[in-house]
Amino acid sequence: MTRHQTDTGTDYVLTARGMTKRFGGFAAVNNVDLSIRRGSVHALIGPNGAGKTTCFNLLTKTLTPTSGVITYDGQDITRTRAADVARLGLVRSFQISATFTQMTALENVRVALQSKEGTGFHFWSPIRSLSHLDRRAKDLLDQVGLGDMADAKAADLSYGKKRALEIATTLALDPQVMLLDEPTAGMGHEDLEPITELIRETAKGRTVVIVEHNLSIVATLCDRITVLQHGEVLTEGSYAEVSADERVITAYMGGVDED
Numbered sequence: 123m124t125r126h127q128t129d130t131g132t133d134y135v136l137t138a139r140g141m142t143k144r145f146g147g148f149a150a151v152n153n154v155d156l157s158i159r160r161g162s163v164h165a166l167i168g169p170n171g172a173g174k175t176t177c178f179n180l181l182t183k184t185l186t187p188t189s190g191v192i193t194y195d196g197q198d199i200t201r202t203r204a205a206d207v208a209r210l211g212l213v214r215s216f217q218i219s220a221t222f223t224q225m226t227a228l229e230n231v232r233v234a235l236q237s238k239e240g241t242g243f244h245f246w247s248p249i250r251s252l253s254h255l256d257r258r259a260k261d262l263l264d265q266v267g268l269g270d271m272a273d274a275k276a277a278d279l280s281y282g283k284k285r286a287l288e289i290a291t292t293l294a295l296d297p298q299v300m301l302l303d304e305p306t307a308g309m310g311h312e313d314l315e316p317i318t319e320l321i322r323e324t325a326k327g328r329t330v331v332i333v334e335h336n337l338s339i340v341a342t343l344c345d346r347i348t349v350l351q352h353g354e355v356l357t358e359g360s361y362a363e364v365s366a367d368e369r370v371i372t373a374y375m376g377g378v379d380e381d
């Protein structure tokens with residue numbers, strides 16, 4: 123049994139209770155309760171402006187809630203910094219496109235491995251520890267289908283392959299819970315199938331929380347779906363349940379202000 127499958131006595135690895143985020147007077151997320159089941163792939167969906175990204179940023183500790191409580195593995199992480207929750211195993215996908223574009227695919231994964239192993243940028247690290255990291259980095263690149271692109275600059279990878287590289291760098295941190303923000307956004311049709319398959323593979327033995335606009339991907343991948351609207355939970359259930367819900371259909375068709 124791996125660390126990820128260990129039963130710590132609760133079915134829910136990540137929870138939010140009364141999670142609220144106000145920007146000035148406006149509640150982007152209002153009194154949201156979420157329970158993410160250990161080992162599940164859980165989607166947050168909803169029309170534009172529903173509060174998905176704000177929820178995601180709250181759960182990954184990029185934002186601090188105005189009120190409410192977030193727990194991870196039974197521990198209150200409401201005020202814990204993102205770097206500290208990452209060390210505990212709650213990791214959001216890296217945005218390669220925004221950062222190490224001039225580094226090779228291998229170097230990007232190696233930096234992530236170094237941060238995990240706490241060796242950071244220590245230039246005096248013995249050569250053998252670097253080659254050990256290179257081996258691990260190559261394994262991770264193989265795992266995401268980038269084995270033959272280790273020496274390509276991140277900037278030169280196709281859009282879909284950049285997303286795969288982001289997943290490799292996220293996996294380098296050996297997350298128990300992996301949070302992906304719109305992993306298929308902007309992708310060409312040809313990249314959708316491989317990335318869906320990759321997420322399915324990497325979800326084995328861990329929990330995945332995903333914000334995703336593409337509903338057919340949500341239908342294929344996700345065990346549980348929370349639908350947000352106007353910053354609140356509209357409903358939650360399996361894809362079959364939520365897609366048959368009149369309120370969800372109306373929210374998606376109308377977009378805004380049905381109430």
Ligand SMILES: Nc1ncnc2c1ncn2[C@@H]1O[C@H](COP(=O)(O)OP(=O)(O)OP(=O)(O)O)[C@@H](O)[C@H]1O
Pocket residue numbers: 145148149150168169170171172173174175176177
């Ligand atoms: N930093 C901010 N300051 C002020 N308002 C914000 C801020 N971030 C988000 N909002 C507002 O909060 C609401 C929810 O935004 P959020 O980005 O969370 O929605 P979303 O569901 O991710 O939308 P989309 O699908 O369009 O990405 C929106 O009305 C947005 O304008």
